[in-house]
Amino acid sequence: MKKHPFTNKLLQWHKTIDRELPWKSTSDPYKIWISEIVLQQTRVSQGTSYYLKLIKNYPTVQDLANSSEDELFSHWQGLGYYSRARNLHKAAKIIATEYNGTFPKLYSQILQLPGIGPYTAAAISSFAYNLPHAVVDGNVYRVLSRYFDSHEPIDTSTGKKKYQQIADQLIDRDKAALYNQAIMDFGALICTPSQPHCDTCPMQYDCKALAEATAHMLPVKTRKIKRKTRKFVFFVIQNGDAVIIEKRQNNDIWKALYQFPMLESTSTITEESIIKLMLPRVMNIKHFNIRSYNSHQQKLTHQDIFAHIIHLTTTEQITDHTFTPINKLAYYAFPKVLQQWIETHLLSSQKVIN
């Protein structure tokens, strides 16, 4: 079957580059899987250390399946999109039990695992087994929309279908792993989001976006993100060397991570309102000292979070709440803003206070 000029030039170009990444030197589907989950919506530079940490702590799928969700979360802490970790753990248990610890080899089986969608199933299938499934990630959307000057939006279901179809036609079915690796490397190194390297691009005579000077506006997205503001008040209740922590349960941001007792407020927040109005709603505590009060702002993709953290010390025993020694907090995963507060206020400064 005759290959598209795009495919030929892509594979030719790929021979000339050298982009070594830790997960490229293996064909172990388990390690490839870990890398793909870590890298979902995550830059290589941000995810690499997490990948290495996970592989070190969980060398096999059995190790991952035998661990606890909390322990996995402690390694995932700070990376974001924590449902990835929950689904990773779920899938590991499925592989351990239903597949007897052997990673499934069929695309259809892989696709059914929690946390694995079309992209990740194609990535594992091709990189581990060389199966002819084309990956379509952010790189691929950008490269294909530009090469064909396609203004079809990438964030609609019809658009996604069309780009997947094009990708499935372009893939070299005999060199699936090589081709998929090449097109993502190409998007990362040459056909970059801003200021693509068209002057050295091997496709510069074929690329329609370059001919039409439309590369900078591609790919097209229809929806624009709107960010909502939220105000959280966290109460750090310390008795001796222990603080109260709890697990976030709701289907909300930071689900299954740990936090301090808190409430969300829509009104103006002052230190006085925290003590007089909010604290009684969180717990019944009579005698306490205020050690510190800090505010932090954290801008996320969909939320602008103002975190107010008040640190109280008390000698009261508070029922229905779990006190955890400060030197055990490392075993629990906290949202980034709380993790940083813990480091500066509970861990590093503790010796200075005492």
Add this chain to the structure above:
DNA sequence: AAATCGGGGAT
């Protein structure tokens, strides 16, 4: 179909 899920780095 649209909203949601984190955090970081480049522009």
Add this chain to the structure above:
DNA sequence: ATCCCAGATTT
């Protein structure tokens, strides 16, 4: 400030 990242799941 806005965009984007080796996307998937829930609403």
